[in-house]
Amino acid sequence: MADSALLPVHPVPADLERRPDPYPWLNHLRTEGPVQRIRLRDGSEAWMVTRHSDVLAAAGDPRLSSDPRTLTGQPGRTARLTGNALPSMLTTDAPDHTRLRRLVSRAFTARRVEAMRPRVRDLAEGLLDAIVPRGHADLVAEFAFPLPVAVICELLGVPFADRAYFSRQSSDLLRPPVDAAGVALADAARGRLRDYLADLVASKPAGRDDDLLSDLVAASEEQRLTDSELISMALLLLVAGHETTVNLIGTGVWLLLRRPDQREALRADPSLLPAAVEEFLRFDGPVMTGVARYTTTDVEIGGTTIPADQIVILSTGAANRDPERFERPDEVRFDRADNPHVAFGHGPHFCLGAALARVEAVEGIGAVLRRLPALTAATDPAELRWRPSVLRGLQQLPVTFETRG
Numbered sequence: 001m002a003d004s005a006l007l008p009v010h011p012v013p014a015d016l017e018r019r020p021d022p023y024p025w026l027n028h029l030r031t032e033g034p035v036q037r038i039r040l041r042d043g044s045e046a047w048m049v050t051r052h053s054d055v056l057a058a059a060g061d062p063r064l065s066s067d068p069r070t071l072t073g074q075p076g077r078t079a080r081l082t083g084n085a086l087p088s089m090l091t092t093d094a095p096d097h098t099r100l101r102r103l104v105s106r107a108f109t110a111r112r113v114e115a116m117r118p119r120v121r122d123l124a125e126g127l128l129d130a131i132v133p134r135g136h137a138d139l140v141a142e143f144a145f146p147l148p149v150a151v152i153c154e155l156l157g158v159p160f161a162d163r164a165y166f167s168r169q170s171s172d173l174l175r176p177p178v179d180a181a182g183v184a185l186a187d188a189a190r191g192r193l194r195d196y197l198a199d200l201v202a203s204k205p206a207g208r209d210d211d212l213l214s215d216l217v218a219a220s221e222e223q224r225l226t227d228s229e230l231i232s233m234a235l236l237l238l239v240a241g242h243e244t245t246v247n248l249i250g251t252g253v254w255l256l257l258r259r260p261d262q263r264e265a266l267r268a269d270p271s272l273l274p275a276a277v278e279e280f281l282r283f284d285g286p287v288m289t290g291v292a293r294y295t296t297t298d299v300e301i302g303g304t305t306i307p308a309d310q311i312v313i314l315s316t317g318a319a320n321r322d323p324e325r326f327e328r329p330d331e332v333r334f335d336r337a338d339n340p341h342v343a344f345g346h347g348p349h350f351c352l353g354a355a356l357a358r359v360e361a362v363e364g365i366g367a368v369l370r371r372l373p374a375l376t377a378a379t380d381p382a383e384l385r386w387r388p389s390v391l392r393g394l395q396q397l398p399v400t401f402e403t404r405g
Helices: 023-032 052-059 075-082 096-108 110-134 139-144 146-156 160-173 180-202 212-221 227-257 260-268 270-284 354-371
Strands: 009-011 035-039 045-049 136-138 291-295 299-301 304-306 311-314 398-400
Touching: 023 035, 045 052, 052 299, 052 311, 096 110, 096 212, 096 227, 110 136, 110 139, 110 146, 110 354, 136 139, 139 146, 139 227, 139 354, 146 160, 146 212, 146 227, 146 354, 160 180, 160 227, 180 212, 180 227, 212 227, 227 260, 227 270, 227 354, 260 270, 260 354, 270 354
Parallel strands: 009 035, 045 311
Antiparallel strands: 035 045, 136 398, 291 311, 299 304
């Protein structure tokens, strides 16, 4: 068993998500050992779990809490982690997590999401109608961003006209906390989004509109949801409901631009698209660094004992490139018969919107391949910029293509 006190501390690079290829750093940690000590960008020390089997086990381990308030012996660290955030599905455990998740889970069942597919396809086609005649576009700003934003706005009942405002705030909210200024920026953005959603909630009579936010207002009036939980839930659904899928679509198209043979294989056989999306999620998914948990007692993971009252990062990016679980993990392969990636997490906190993200990515990337012939990157790979965010995604994706009369 490894002596945890003797393990070196690896600082997380400030630019990790913005690197053209961040995976060598994660792969190095995994080769050093399945559990490594790291220093987070806010100065806190934590433990990173890097092996696929350990990430799976830890994600379902009740001794690892999702609630940072469980760090009872470290009030300063807890304050840095929570900021001015309110508890949400992401940061609570059962029974609160179970209650909150149940209130919205009906909107994200596989059956309901599948019924939304024609609408997602129509939205994708409408966005491309404006792009096709030009022969060039920024596929992030003009397609990968507005598509999932339109979907989540319709689902929640948020005005699409406000998209620029809440997108700007969510981008600030998700900036890495590399310094005090970054933490203050995120806290201010969270506050502005809460105020925006509070005003929107106040304008919605319970049950009068056919959208998820109206349903949550009704649940609040029935006292199944407190006012603060209502705003926190709305904020989580709005931000998580578009940020990750924007990145998934943009990165997926970029991976295909770098691999013409695979791009043409998808054009020729669109039935490969679902498998391709799963591979994009595994190979370079939006939640690349990982998700946080907090030890409520001493926990042994991968032969290392992590003491109680510690931050643990379950590295989905490292787990999804684990050679013990995936053959040739650093290659994009659509023929993986077995692809149990953890891009959507695992266990009780498995991503509620996974089915919707998959539909949006399949329909969005499929529409791009159908409508934009001779698609080519209009920038050198070295000049491509990745977003300054805790999520992994492109800032722009300039492309050219043939126009057809």
